Amino acid sequence: MPGKHVPPTIEETAFSCPHCGAYTTQYWFNVFSNRVDAGKTPHIVTEAMVENFKNDKNLDKETRDRLLPRFRKLASGEIELYDRNDTTYTRYTLENLHASKCYNCSGVALWLHDRLIHPTIRRGAEPNEDLSPEVVRDYNEARDIIDRSPRGAAALLRLAIQKLCRELDPGEDNLNQNIKNLVARGLNKRVQQSLDIVRVIGNEAVHPGVLDLKDDVATAEKLFSLVNLIAEQMISMPKHIDDLYENVVPEDKRKAIEKRDGTTPVTPATSEDGPTEA
Known part of the structure; x- marks a missing residue:
């Protein structure tokens, strides 16, 4: 049987995850930010940067194995909830923007006011497979x-x-x-x-x-x-x-039914064949 489905909503602490679909606990986060230095732009991880990191011979294997999965995830465009594990002061709060994290898959969803904006999910049932x-x-x-x-x-x-x-x-x-x-x-x-x-x-x-x-x-x-x-x-x-x-x-039963209902022409039996029985 399919699992319980509860549409994602900002009013609950458990719903069907928009990433993995599991009905499970969701952890909520406020969103804080630091200002980028004047004249600079946001830092974006790219596939080329991941390749350079992977092939950097100055890195020890432990560091590479620890960071490579995270960098690959960032390069793919996924949102990562990263614990810096420090006391960096953040001056700005992004109000009306919140994040939820799935207990099952750790996928992060973003919410603008009361509306889910990431990931994009489709409402409505799947279309009937017989539709054109x-x-x-x-x-x-x-x-x-x-x-x-x-x-x-x-x-x-x-x-x-x-x-x-x-x-x-x-x-x-x-x-x-x-x-x-x-x-x-x-x-x-x-x-x-x-x-x-x-x-x-x-x-x-x-x-x-x-x-x-x-x-x-x-x-x-x-x-x-x-x-x-x-x-x-x-x-x-x-x-x-x-x-x-x-x-x-x-x-033979189908033919008898069709004969009974007059849905197909019935070939008259010849005297040599004898009478036809249903």
Whole structure:
């Protein structure tokens, strides 16, 4: 079974780590700083510097082995919480900026006010694996921007839903007609109602002041679920059932079922063959 998932939040001391995904304790830190000397720029560790350090013959093996992993981590762009183990006085406090460190993987996350800014994580469930690449592209782009622009994410998801409906009902460009045709093919009534909400909101959105869309994070997350619900009911489930039917039910039984339901032409038996039995 998958482990417990608790979204990262600045209001808790335990949540699912944005680095390793483990639900575990998180240690919180205030962020302090020292001013860089006038005329100088921040010191950045590069891959070239790591190579020079690794090949420096003046270094003893113990020092190289102790520092090389840290330098490689810094050169990769990862944030490192480093204990200087001294009493260096730091004059400046970076207010509204905090860090959390994972008990499980030691990964460091940065928070601006109440918002996670590093590492970037995607909200919403993974897209259904049966979605087309074009729909998945819009879906994942919405996951990438939802924290910065919930309205933009919601707009992308509405576009993804429209594309999905047109893929399921090719040749028809009208979403209202798409919904009608999908209902005729067995679309769940609750999903149909959700689609009509998307359709009505999409129509009203072009008239400023007519409808308060309230496109917040919660709304966008519901649209993620709707995309996957449609794909599950109209693509994945039929595919799974078809696969079971083809691979579990013997061919002679399938033919008998098809004959019973009149889904395939039945070849009349000849007198030489005798009567055909189901």
